[in-house]
Amino acid sequence: MAFKAKRPVIIAIQSQHVEKILAGTKAWELGRGLIRDCNCFVIYRSRENRGIVAIAEIGETRPSKYKAGGYDYHILKVYVFKEGKLSLDTAFENTPIKRKFNVPQAFTYLRNIDDYWTPETEAAAAEAVKILLKTHPYKIVYPKDID
Numbered sequence: 001m002a003f004k005a006k007r008p009v010i011i012a013i014q015s016q017h018v019e020k021i022l023a024g025t026k027a028w029e030l031g032r033g034l035i036r037d038c039n040c041f042v043i044y045r046s047r048e049n050r051g052i053v054a055i056a057e058i059g060e061t062r063p064s065k066y067k068a069g070g071y072d073y074h075i076l077k078v079y080v081f082k083e084g085k086l087s088l089d090t091a092f093e094n095t096p097i098k099r100k101f102n103v104p105q106a107f108t109y110l111r112n113i114d115d116y117w118t119p120e121t122e123a124a125a126a127e128a129v130k131i132l133l134k135t136h137p138y139k140i141v142y143p144k145d146i147d
Contacts, residue, residue, distance in 0.1 A: 003057050003077075005126035009035055010042040010052075011107040018045040018053060022080050027143035028072045029056075030064055032106040035073070040129060042110065043078075044088070044103055051085025054078050054138075055129060078141040079133055086136065094135065095128035096120075 013021070013029065020026035021043065029041070043054045057077040064070035088103065097110060110125040 003039065005129040006039045007037045007122055008040050008042060008110045008125055008129045009038050009107045010044055010104055010110055012044045012046045012103050012105065015045055015047045015049065018043060021056065021075060021078060021143065022054060022141065024078070024141045024143045027075050027145050029075060030067060031071045031073055033069070034071050035061070035107060035109075038109070041073070041107075042129065042132070045085065046103065049085065050103075051087055052081070052091050052132075053085050054080045055133060075143050078143065079138040080141055082137040082139060086132070091132065092128055095131040096124035097128045 011029075011031070017026065017029070021029065039058050041056045041058060042052055043056055045051060045053045055078070056075045057079075058073050059076045060074040062072050062074075064072045066072075110128060111122050
């Protein structure tokens with residue numbers, strides 16, 4: 001992994017937007033709220049063909065031009081899992097996040113999943129992201145900087 005995960009977040013994104021991110025034609029993702037001190041998203045594709053499909057490295061954050069109270073997150077690099085998707089049931093099996101959890105409505109910090117399932121530290125949550133990338137083959141996509 002070419003970057004060190006910091007306060008990783010799992011984010012649910014609709015299929016049509018995920019496809020654009022994976023193709024490299026969407027360089028900004030609109031979020032419903034401010035995600036602080038985070039530099040990577042674990043992308044969960046919602047609706048059709050559900051599952052964790054990629055990890056995105058995030059750069060700049062700015063208030064959204066399109067939605068009041070929303071924020072835009074600049075996607076620098078996307079690590080797309082070659083298997084197509086990872087099931088929430090098994091994706092984190094060999095990581096500090098050992099249990100199944102429900103899909104977030106918008107996003108949740110991996111550290112804040114649930115009292116029972118939460119890794120003890122932010123470092124453990126970041127380690128889970130590192131292990132996902134180590135144990136599953138991926139390809140890297142650099143999105144075009146489209147505003």
